[in-house]
Amino acid sequence: MNSxxxxxxxxxxxxxxxxxxxxxxLWLYLESTIILDPGPxxxxxxxxxxxxxxKLDAILVxxxxxxxxxxxxxxxEAMTYGMKKDRGYLVINKDALGYISDYHKKSVRLIIPxxxxxxxxxxxxxxxxxxxxxxDGIGFKFFSKRGTITYTSDTGYSEELLDYYRDSRILILxxxxxxxxxxETHLNTKTAAMIVKEVKPELAIIQHFGMSMLNASPERExxxxxxxxxxxxxxxxxxxxxxxxxLMESKEEGQLKLDEF
Ligand SMILES: [Zn+2]
Numbered sequence: 001m002n003s004x005x006x007x008x009x010x011x012x013x014x015x016x017x018x019x020x021x022x023x024x025x026l027w028l029y030l031e032s033t034i035i036l037d038p039g040p041x042x043x044x045x046x047x048x049x050x051x052x053x054x055k056l057d058a059i060l061v062x063x064x065x066x067x068x069x070x071x072x073x074x075x076x077e078a079m080t081y082g083m084k085k086d087r088g089y090l091v092i093n094k095d096a097l098g099y100i101s102d103y104h105k106k107s108v109r110l111i112i113p114x115x116x117x118x119x120x121x122x123x124x125x126x127x128x129x130x131x132x133x134x135x136d137g138i139g140f141k142f143f144s145k146r147g148t149i150t151y152t153s154d155t156g157y158s159e160e161l162l163d164y165y166r167d168s169r170i171l172i173l174x175x176x177x178x179x180x181x182x183x184e185t186h187l188n189t190k191t192a193a194m195i196v197k198e199v200k201p202e203l204a205i206i207q208h209f210g211m212s213m214l215n216a217s218p219e220r221e222x223x224x225x226x227x228x229x230x231x232x233x234x235x236x237x238x239x240x241x242x243x244x245x246x247l248m249e250s251k252e253e254g255q256l257k258l259d260e261f
Contacts, residue, residue, distance in 0.1 A: 002146040002244040003029050004170070007038075007045035009218075009236045011154070011176045011208030016040060016067050021209055022238045023067050026151070026172070030144040030244075032057040032121045035075055036151060042071035043078060049239050053078030058089040058121045059108075062153035063137025064096040067208075072096075073104045080107040089121055093138050113138065129164040131155035133185045141168070146244035150201075154208070156184045157191035162198050170242070171201035174208035178216035179224065189213075189221040197229040203247050204229070207236035 007024030010016060016023050016039070024045030025037040033055050035042060046053050056079040061069045072090070079088040083103075091111040092100065111119050115130035115138050127141040132155050139153040147169030154174050155161065165171055173195065177188035187195075189206070196204045204225065209218050218235030226233040234249075241250050 001029065002031070002144060003241050003250075004149065004172075004244070005049055005051065005241040006207060006236045006238060007035075007042060007049060007051075009207045009209055009238050009240075011067060011174060012210035014211045015209065015214065020211070020214060024071070025068070027051050028142070028149075030142050030146070030149065031124045034058045034060060034121065036060045036140065037062055037068040037153070038071040038075050039067040040070040043074050045238075054081060056088055058091055060126075060140060061090070061092040061096050062139060062151075063093050063131070063135045064099065065135065065137075065154070068137075068154075069096050069099055073100060076100075076104045076108055083107050091119065091121075091126075093136070095136055127164075130161060132158035132161060139164070144244070147202075149244075152187065152195075154186060157187060157194065162195065165195060165199045165201075168199065168201045170203045170205060170244075170247070171196065171199065172205045172207060172236075175206040175221075176208055176210040176213060178213050178221050180216070181212055189225055193225045193228045196225060196231050196233065200229075200231055202232070203242075204231050204233040205236050205242070206233065209235075 005027040008022030010021030010023045023039035024042040028034040059075045090108040113128035125143040129139040131137045134154045140151045142149045149170045150168040151172045173192045175192045176186045179189040222233045222235040
C-alpha cells in the first residue's frame with residue numbers, strides 16, 4: 001500500500017518541548033520507504049505506529065531546525081542495522097549537513113540537493129523545491145506511481161512558489177499558525193488557503209501545528225480552508241495514515257487516542 005503516516009504533527013518550540021503533539025516527522029511508502037523530517041521522537045513514534053526503521057530506503061531532512069533533523073542520526077543507525085551495513089540514502093539540506101557526524105555520514109549515500117534539482121531514491125523521482133524566508137530550507141515533491149505528493153516544509157508564503165506546488169494529488173502544508181496570526185517566515189491558515197485555492201490539489205493536509213494553532217483547533221481551521229478553497233482539506237493527527245489509492249484515512253495498529261491536547 002502506498003501511504004503517508006504522520007509520526008508527529010507538532011511544530012515550533014513549545015509544542016516540541018511539551019509534546020502536546022508528537023514531532024516524529026512523516027513516514028512514506030511511495031515505492032520506496034522514507035522518513036521525512038525526523039524530529040525528536042521519530043524512532044519511538046515509528047516503532048509505536050508499527051513502522052520498521054530497518055526497512056528504510058532513505059531519510060530526508062528539509063532544514064536545520066531541531067524539529068526536522070533531531071533524530072536523523074538515530075534513523076541512520078536503524079537503517080544501517082546499527083551501522084553494520086552501508087545502506088540507504090540521507091538526503092539533506094546543505095545547512096543541516098553540519099549537524100550530522102562523519103561517523104553517520106560514512107554508512108549512507110549522501111544526496112545534498114539544491115532547490116530545483118531532481119534526484120532518485122530507487123525508482124522514485126523527487127524534486128527539491130524552494131522555501132521562502134525559512135533558513136534556505138527545501139521542500140520535496142514526490143512523483144509516485146499513485147500521483148504526485150508535495151511537502152512544502154516550513155516556509156513563508158510566496159507567489160513564486162506556487163508553480164512548484166501545482167499538479168499535486170496531495171499537498172502537505174506545514175501550517176504552524178492559525179489565520180489570526182500573521183507571520184512572514186511560516187504559513188498560517190490564510191496563506192495556506194491562498195496556495196490551495198490557486199494550485200487545487202485533490203487533497204490538502206495541514207500539519208506541523210504550533211501552540212496557537214492547537215488552541216485555535218486545527219480541525220476548525222481546516223474546515224475554514226475547505227470552505228474558502230473548495231478543496232477537501234484535513235488537519236493531520238498523530239498516527240494518521242492516508243492510503244494513496246483512494247486518499248482515505250485508515251487507522252494504524254498501535255495508534256494512541258488522538259486529539260488529546
Ligand atoms: Zn519546523
